[in-house]
Amino acid sequence: MRTPLTLRGATVRSLIALFAVLLLPGTCLRAQTIFQDDFDRVQLGTSWNANGGWTIRNGQAYNGPDNNWTSLTTARSFAATTYVLETEVTNLVDGYQRAYYLLFGQQHESGEPGYVVRYDPLGAGSLILGEAHTNYLYPRILDRQIITLDPTQSHRIRVAKYTNGLVQVYVGDADGFPDLPTLEAVTDRYPALGKVSWLAYTQSAGKAFYVEYLRADVPVTQKTEPEKPAADGLITALVADSERTYEIGRLTAGEPLYTDRTYTLTSVPDFLENARFIRTANDDKRRTSTDFLTAYLSKRAVAYVAFDPRAGTLPDWLSDWTKIDEVIGSTDPGSDYFELYTKLVPYAAFSPTPYVLRLGANLAAPAAGANMNYLVALVPIASSFRYEAEDALLSGPRPAIDHRGFSGSGFADYIAATEDYIEWTVDVPATSPYNLLMRYANGSSAGRSLQLSVDGKAVSLESFRPTGSWKNWSSRSMGPSVLLSAGTHRIRLTAMGDSGPNVDYLQLSPTSVYTPPASGLAxxxxxxxxxxxxxxxxxxxxxxxxxxxxxxxxxxxxxxxxxxxxxxxxxxxxxxxxxxxxxxxxxxxxxxxxxxxxxxxxxxxxxxxxxxxxxxxxxxx
Structure with missing residues (x-):
C-alpha cells in the first residue's frame, strides 16, 4: 500500500501559483535559467555587489531606510540577448522625489548605460520603460503608464526581451500577470542582459525596501509583434476614487452614457461630435469627495462637464467653470439632457503628463439636486491662434510694409479718424472663453482708440498707448475675455475719432478666466x-x-x-x-x-x- 502524498499549505499555494502562471495567455514558458536567487540564505554572498546597506532579512533582500540610494547588483554580467527577467518587491511607498529602479542591460555597475523600469509612486503613480544613456536618473523614456500600486502589497514585475528587440513589461501580483503588457517598446540599443540591479532612490525620509526574488530565464517562444493596445492620443490615464469602472469613449449619438447603465446619447453639439469623453459610473452619483476623478492628458485641451440640469446648487469645484448654451441629449429617464460647463485644462508642473484635469464628485459640497452622474468631454486645442491684419477685411486701413519688425507680409495702417475698421474672420475649434491680444505700433504722442466688437456686438473701447516709434511694436490684451462658440466669428476694430495704431496681428488664446457681461438696470x-x-x-x-x-x-x-x-x-x-x-x-x-x-x-x-x-x-x- 502506497503512502499518500502529503503537501504542506505553502507548497500547495506555490504549486497553484505556478500552474496559474503557466496557464495565463501570453505567458512565456521557461526553458533555461540564466540566474535565480530567492534570497533564502543568511547572507547575500558573492553573487551580488551590494553597494552598501543591503542584507538578508526573513528570506528577502533588504534595503534599510538609511541606505536608500544604494544598489543591489549582480556580480556577473550575462551575455544572453533574449530573456525573461522576473522579480517581486514590497513596500513601494511614496514620498518627495522617491522612485524605484529595476536596471538591466548594464555592462558595468548601476548608473551606467542600460535599460530602466522606474516606478514613481507619488500622486497617481507613474511607470516608465526607458534607456539610460548616461545616467539612470534621467532616462530616455520609451513608454509610460500612469499606474497606482498599493504600497501595502507585494508586486511582481516581468520584463521580456526578444531577439527582434521587442521589450514588454508586465506588472502583476500573487495571482499572476495580465494578458497584455503594461509597457512596450522595440529597442536593441543594449543587446545583452548584462548586469541587473534594484535600488530605491529618495530625497525624502528613507523607507525599508524588500526584494523577494530575482531571476532570469531564456524564453521558449519568441514574440515578433507588439501587443499593447494603442494609447489614446489625449487621455493618458484615468484615476477615479471608486471601485467602479470608468472608460474613455467617443462622444456620438447612440453611445452608452455610463459603464453601469444602458442609457445612450441622443444628441451631441457639432463641435463635440466624436470627441473623447469619460464614460462614468452612474452608481457614483451620490459621492461627495472633493477630489474624485483625475484625467491625465498628453496635450492642452478644453474640458466640458455635462451636468444634471436639475441641480439646485452646483458643487464648489464647478463654480469657476463657464456655462455655455449647448446641451447633450440622453435617454436617461430622469432628464433627457445635460447642461454643459467648460474650462481650459491647466498645465501641471511636476506631473507625469503636462496637463491634468482634477474633478470633485457629483455631490461634493454644497451640491444638491443632481440625480445622475456627470460626464466629461475633452477637445484638444492649440495654445493660440494668430490672424495677420494685412490678410483681414480692410475697410479704410491700407496694407503697408514701411515700418520693419512686423510679422507675416505686412501690417494694416488706419487712415481716417472714424469708421475705418479691420475685420478678421476667425474659426475656433472649441466653445470656450478666449483672450484677445493685438500687436501694434503707435509712433504718435497720444493714445489711439479703437472699438472692439465681436459678431457685430461692441465689447470694449480700447486705447493704445504710444510705443515711442512706428518701428516699436508692442502687444497688449484687449478687453475682457469673450465667450466664443465653436465655429466662425467676426472680430472688428473700428477707429474712434483719432485714427488708429498700425496693427500687425490679432491673437486668440483659450482661457479659463471669464466674467459674463454685466446686465440689469444699472x-x-x-x-x-x-x-x-x-x-x-x-x-x-x-x-x-x-x-x-x-x-x-x-x-x-x-x-x-x-x-x-x-x-x-x-x-x-x-x-x-x-x-x-x-x-x-x-x-x-x-x-x-x-x-x-x-x-x-x-x-x-x-x-x-x-x-x-x-x-x-x-x-x-
Missing amino acids: QTVLPPQAFLDRDVAPVASLSVFPNPAVHALTFRWEEAGAGQAELRIVDARGREVHRQRLEARAGAQLRIAVDHWPVGTYAYQLVSGAQLLTGQFVKAQ
Whole structure:
C-alpha cells in the first residue's frame, strides 16, 4: 500500500501559483535559467555587489531606510540577448522625489548605460520603460503608464526581451500577470542582459525596501509583434476614487452614457461630435469627495462637464467653470439632457503628463439636486491662434510694409479718424472663453482708440498707448475675455475719432478666466488702467443706467471728479452721436434722451483732466 502524498499549505499555494502562471495567455514558458536567487540564505554572498546597506532579512533582500540610494547588483554580467527577467518587491511607498529602479542591460555597475523600469509612486503613480544613456536618473523614456500600486502589497514585475528587440513589461501580483503588457517598446540599443540591479532612490525620509526574488530565464517562444493596445492620443490615464469602472469613449449619438447603465446619447453639439469623453459610473452619483476623478492628458485641451440640469446648487469645484448654451441629449429617464460647463485644462508642473484635469464628485459640497452622474468631454486645442491684419477685411486701413519688425507680409495702417475698421474672420475649434491680444505700433504722442466688437456686438473701447516709434511694436490684451462658440466669428476694430495704431496681428488664446457681461438696470463703470493714456491714478467713477436703455440714459457720478469734463458717445461704427461738456462732481447727474436713437450698442468716453473713463451701453426698443 502506497503512502499518500502529503503537501504542506505553502507548497500547495506555490504549486497553484505556478500552474496559474503557466496557464495565463501570453505567458512565456521557461526553458533555461540564466540566474535565480530567492534570497533564502543568511547572507547575500558573492553573487551580488551590494553597494552598501543591503542584507538578508526573513528570506528577502533588504534595503534599510538609511541606505536608500544604494544598489543591489549582480556580480556577473550575462551575455544572453533574449530573456525573461522576473522579480517581486514590497513596500513601494511614496514620498518627495522617491522612485524605484529595476536596471538591466548594464555592462558595468548601476548608473551606467542600460535599460530602466522606474516606478514613481507619488500622486497617481507613474511607470516608465526607458534607456539610460548616461545616467539612470534621467532616462530616455520609451513608454509610460500612469499606474497606482498599493504600497501595502507585494508586486511582481516581468520584463521580456526578444531577439527582434521587442521589450514588454508586465506588472502583476500573487495571482499572476495580465494578458497584455503594461509597457512596450522595440529597442536593441543594449543587446545583452548584462548586469541587473534594484535600488530605491529618495530625497525624502528613507523607507525599508524588500526584494523577494530575482531571476532570469531564456524564453521558449519568441514574440515578433507588439501587443499593447494603442494609447489614446489625449487621455493618458484615468484615476477615479471608486471601485467602479470608468472608460474613455467617443462622444456620438447612440453611445452608452455610463459603464453601469444602458442609457445612450441622443444628441451631441457639432463641435463635440466624436470627441473623447469619460464614460462614468452612474452608481457614483451620490459621492461627495472633493477630489474624485483625475484625467491625465498628453496635450492642452478644453474640458466640458455635462451636468444634471436639475441641480439646485452646483458643487464648489464647478463654480469657476463657464456655462455655455449647448446641451447633450440622453435617454436617461430622469432628464433627457445635460447642461454643459467648460474650462481650459491647466498645465501641471511636476506631473507625469503636462496637463491634468482634477474633478470633485457629483455631490461634493454644497451640491444638491443632481440625480445622475456627470460626464466629461475633452477637445484638444492649440495654445493660440494668430490672424495677420494685412490678410483681414480692410475697410479704410491700407496694407503697408514701411515700418520693419512686423510679422507675416505686412501690417494694416488706419487712415481716417472714424469708421475705418479691420475685420478678421476667425474659426475656433472649441466653445470656450478666449483672450484677445493685438500687436501694434503707435509712433504718435497720444493714445489711439479703437472699438472692439465681436459678431457685430461692441465689447470694449480700447486705447493704445504710444510705443515711442512706428518701428516699436508692442502687444497688449484687449478687453475682457469673450465667450466664443465653436465655429466662425467676426472680430472688428473700428477707429474712434483719432485714427488708429498700425496693427500687425490679432491673437486668440483659450482661457479659463471669464466674467459674463454685466446686465440689469444699472452698471457701474470704473476706469480700467489699460484705457488710460497717461500714468495717473483715476479718482472718479460713475454709474450708467438703465442699461439697456429705451427712452433715456442717466450718467451719475459716484465719486468726485476733477472740474470740467467732456462726454462723447459713438455708435458701433464709430460715428459720434453725442458730445457735451459738463461739470464732474460727486452726486451730479446727466440725463440724455435716446428715444430716437437706433437700436444697438454704443460706447462712451468721459475725459476729465488726466482721467479717461470708458464703457458701453445698449439702446433697446
